[in-house]
Amino acid sequence: MPMISLCIATLFSLAALGDDPSVKQVELKKGDRIIFFGDSLTALAVKDKNVPDGKGYVPLVRDALKDKGVEVDAVATGGHKVTDLLQRVDADVISKKPTYVVIQIGVNDASKGVTPDEFRAQLLELIGKLQDGGARVIQCTCTCRIEGYAPDNAMDQKLDALADVARGIAKEKDLPLVDLRLAFREYWKANNPENKPKGFLTYDGNHWTEAGHRYVMDQMMKKFK
Numbered sequence: 001m002p003m004i005s006l007c008i009a010t011l012f013s014l015a016a017l018g019d020d021p022s023v024k025q026v027e028l029k030k031g032d033r034i035i036f037f038g039d040s041l042t043a044l045a046v047k048d049k050n051v052p053d054g055k056g057y058v059p060l061v062r063d064a065l066k067d068k069g070v071e072v073d074a075v076a077t078g079g080h081k082v083t084d085l086l087q088r089v090d091a092d093v094i095s096k097k098p099t100y101v102v103i104q105i106g107v108n109d110a111s112k113g114v115t116p117d118e119f120r121a122q123l124l125e126l127i128g129k130l131q132d133g134g135a136r137v138i139q140c141t142c143t144c145r146i147e148g149y150a151p152d153n154a155m156d157q158k159l160d161a162l163a164d165v166a167r168g169i170a171k172e173k174d175l176p177l178v179d180l181r182l183a184f185r186e187y188w189k190a191n192n193p194e195n196k197p198k199g200f201l202t203y204d205g206n207h208w209t210e211a212g213h214r215y216v217m218d219q220m221m222k223k224f225k
Helices: 003-018 040-046 058-070 082-092 107-111 116-132 155-175 180-191 212-219
Strands: 032-040 071-076 100-104 136-140
Touching: 032 058, 032 082, 040 058, 040 071, 040 116, 040 212, 058 212, 082 116, 100 116, 100 155, 116 136, 116 155, 136 155, 136 180, 180 212
Parallel strands: 032 071, 032 100, 100 136
Antiparallel strands: none
């Protein structure tokens, strides 16, 4: 009887993992094209005077996948929110016929007061457009405006709320999820116990250092096999 109970518990655990978007992966093949679609965090992954050339997460992912024959590109502009991505998705992303689009967005939305309900509606519209255009979507959660984490901080509360929306949509739509918000919080818990506002994964509290890009690249690569 105990052995049967153990087997049942194991099956339930495996089923739960199967429903967890944070563990979902995509299998890449030669000729696939990945576009990272986002804001300044992705734009500065291509070129940032504070980060050595080639050390942003986009070129790091490109280099890691080069032997698979996978093309890696970025479409991103500083200050953009989901509404900006919606305006440019047809001309700048779908027209390139990507196999996968990784959506990196949310910090500016939180800063500009976009509500969780608005964020959800806009993100669902964006995902729908990408899927209708033939792309498979990988969703990220937002990161930070300043480093460290305080649950009673108003900005952290806004970012947490939008991260929860992204997690919910990923589960609802069966999308792989790169939970950057959780990954950053775990990093700070281990490495920034004093909640200093910058200097760990970012150089200004928001934009990523070379170490930050390497950490983000590691999170992104967990989605690909």
